[in-house]
């Protein structure tokens with residue numbers, strides 16, 4: 001829940017940066033950091049079939 005909410009906040013900040021800066025590298029860095037959370041959560045919580 002906490003991790004998921006921080007992802008929402010990250011994307012709000014990414015949107016704000018995209019509007020306020022012309023530095024696309026900065027926005028891409030923010031996107032990359034936020035997507036690290038996608039990977040972290042999806043790697044941790046998985047449904048696996050048993051052989």
Ligand code: HEC
Nearest residue numbers: 001002003004005007034035036037038039040041042045
């Ligand atoms: C806090 C944990 C968490 C985070 C962070 C998270 N996800 Fe998920 N994601 C889930 C869970 C749990 C589901 C399964 C939801 C369901 O059962 O419908 C899901 C489902 C999905 C699906 C649908 C998969 C399918 O097969 O239907 C996509 C696509 C997805 N997430 C992408 C992302 C992306 C992109 C991000 C980052 C921006 C992200 N997720 C961040 C937990 C997370």
